[in-house]
Amino acid sequence: MNLVILLTTTAKKSDAHRLAHQALHHRAAACIQMIPGLESHYVWKGKRKIAREFLLLAKTTAARRRDLIRLWTRIHPYDCPEIVTLTGKSASAYARWVATATSS
16 A cells, blocks of 8 residues: 655754644644754755754655645745655555544
8 A cells, every 4th residue: 555755854843843743733644753863964055054953754645745745835944845755655554544544
């Protein structure tokens, strides 16, 4: 069964909690894992940057993917948030739970 994982990063733990809370509140995701201590290296506005960030991995369905992207785009603290979609197969029972948890 297909499963969709969206990932995003944020600098502050409070922002990561808000993104996770809102995704769950709106049933746009079934589960969100937050990984602290990520070190990101990137170029922003012509300058090389290094930042400590929190990585969020949200499990959702293909049907709810767009809702989660819209929600996170609207409330994300970054000017240009990273919101990446990964798709793949999952164990049937887990994928069914994700589908149930994200249904209205």
